[in-house]
Amino acid sequence: MAHACASKTESFCELGNQRIGVQAMAMTTILGAGGAISNELAKILAARRMPFRLVGRNPKPFGGAEVSAADLSDQEQTIKAVAGSTVVHLLVGLKYDVRVWRELWPRIMANTIEACKRAQARLVFFDNVYMYGRVQGPMTEETPYAPCSKKGEVRAQIATMLMKEVKAGAATAMIARSGDFYGPDTRNGVPNLLVFEPLARGKKASWLVDARVPHSLTFTPDAARGVDTLANSESAWNQVWHLPTAAEPPTGEQFIAMAAKELGVAPRYRVLGRTMLRVAGWFDPLVRESHEMLYQSDSPYLFDSTKFAKAFGFAGTSYADGVRIVAESYKKRTA
Numbered sequence: 001m002a003h004a005c006a007s008k009t010e011s012f013c014e015l016g017n018q019r020i021g022v023q024a025m026a027m028t029t030i031l032g033a034g035g036a037i038s039n040e041l042a043k044i045l046a047a048r049r050m051p052f053r054l055v056g057r058n059p060k061p062f063g064g065a066e067v068s069a070a071d072l073s074d075q076e077q078t079i080k081a082v083a084g085s086t087v088v089h090l091l092v093g094l095k096y097d098v099r100v101w102r103e104l105w106p107r108i109m110a111n112t113i114e115a116c117k118r119a120q121a122r123l124v125f126f127d128n129v130y131m132y133g134r135v136q137g138p139m140t141e142e143t144p145y146a147p148c149s150k151k152g153e154v155r156a157q158i159a160t161m162l163m164k165e166v167k168a169g170a171a172t173a174m175i176a177r178s179g180d181f182y183g184p185d186t187r188n189g190v191p192n193l194l195v196f197e198p199l200a201r202g203k204k205a206s207w208l209v210d211a212r213v214p215h216s217l218t219f220t221p222d223a224a225r226g227v228d229t230l231a232n233s234e235s236a237w238n239q240v241w242h243l244p245t246a247a248e249p250p251t252g253e254q255f256i257a258m259a260a261k262e263l264g265v266a267p268r269y270r271v272l273g274r275t276m277l278r279v280a281g282w283f284d285p286l287v288r289e290s291h292e293m294l295y296q297s298d299s300p301y302l303f304d305s306t307k308f309a310k311a312f313g314f315a316g317t318s319y320a321d322g323v324r325i326v327a328e329s330y331k332k333r334t335a
Contacts, residue, residue: 026051026086027051027084027086027087028045028050028086028087028088028089029052029053029055029081029087029088030042030052030054031072031078031088031090031091031092031112032056032090032092033054033055033056033060034054034056034059035188036183036189037126037178037181037223037227038054038089039062039185040220040221040223041089041091041224042054042062043063044224045063045228051065051066053065053066053081054066054068055067055070055072055081055082057069057070068080068081072108072111072112073107073111075110075111075115078108078111078114078115079111079115079118081115082115082121083119084119085116085121086121086122087121087123087124087231088112088115088116088119088121088122088123088124089126089227090108090109090112091126093188094108097285098150098154102154105154105155105157106157106158109125109158113161113165113173116171117171122172122173122231122237123171123172123174124174124176124227124230125159125162125174126176126177126223127159127176128155128177128178129177129178129179129303130149130152130154130156130293131145131147131152131155131159132144132145132146132147133145133147133148133149134146134299135302137302138302139242139302139303140306141177141240141241141242148295150292151289151293162175163175166238172238173238174237174240175240175241176226176230177242177243178218178223179217179301179303180215180216180301181219181220181223182196182217182326183219183220183221183322183325184326184328185220185329186326189220190208191259194208195207195256195269196263196326196330197330199256199259199260199263200263200327200330200333202265205256205259205260205268205269206269206271206272207252207256207270207271208252208271208272208277208294208297209273209294210252210297210299211252211269212253213251213252213297213298213299213300214249214250214251214301215249215301216301216303217245217249217319218243218245218303219246219316219317219322221317222244222245222316222317223244225244225314226241226244229312229314233311233312241307241308242303242304242305242307243305244308244309244314244315244316244317245303245304245316246316246319246322247315249301249302250319252269252271253267253269255319255323256269258320259323259326262327262328263327263331277290277294278291
């Protein structure tokens with residue numbers, strides 16, 4: 001079973017009826033080093049001078065962290081990478097290919113669960129919303145799984161696998177979900193690729209399917225702050241959480257206008273329709289893999305994080321502030 005303490009950063013914790021002293025520091029391990037969320041989380045841990053370990057195929061040193069190279073599809077390598085951990089964050093990003101997802105995600109999840117059991121570590125799984133499928137109205141932690149995509153089916157499978165272990169009392173874990181995200185140093189975020197990157201270079205922005213509908217976006221520093229907050233809250237475990245995301249999301253057109261204003265350029269953009277993207281998919285595997293997810297862009301995409309806001313008093317960075325911060329990062333880069 002996992003430790004009774006959420007973190008050994010506290011001076012004491014409760015274990016049964018005994019009050020026991022614990023080490024001043026606990027080891028946090030990040031599986032999936034180098035991604036947008038893992039980099040933001042590493043900044044938080046480094047600023048707090050917490051011991052942490054970065055695990056990936058080729059992890060780079062950061063903020064005094066331990067680094068460990070591992071293939072998480074291999075159980076023994078995963079067990080070794082997790083050994084000695086108190087909290088483990090599964091922040092892996094796989095190649096955007098459903099064949100890769102079907103083969104590797106169930107194996108990675110199973111290996112991570114087993115490694116956490118052996119280390120008596122708690123697990124935070126950073127997830128997306130693909131398993132919800134097309135939703136009428138806001139997505140909440142209570143939204144049922146009804147995937148309408150092949151990738152959504154994989155995400156539903158691995159989320160169910162993890163929570164089955166939790167319900168059986170075999171693991172202490174949580175799922176922390178994010179909507180589509182954007183942020184500084186978030187080059188794989190769709191808004192970064194389609195809006196900030198081209199506008200910063202004086203080109204037209206793009207938006208998927210329909211720029212007239214609202215679309216929630218999670219700010220990556222908020223997502224990292226959220227998983228760190230949850231991991232250090234004893235009452236947060238063994239649940240699903242939506243990470244802090246500002247309410248009242250802008251439409252694509254409004255988001256582009258905000259970004260253009262901050263970058264000092266005209267809000268020029270084009271809409272990428274289904275037919276155009278289907279044709280483009282003949283030549284670009286990433287576009288082809290993205291086509292089944294376009295249902296997320298043709299109607300309101302509303303991600304509700306009220307549960308987190310009520311529990312921790314943080315509702316997410318406003319879109320105005322988030323866009324300004326991201327625009328500043330692009331200004332510095334182009335300068």
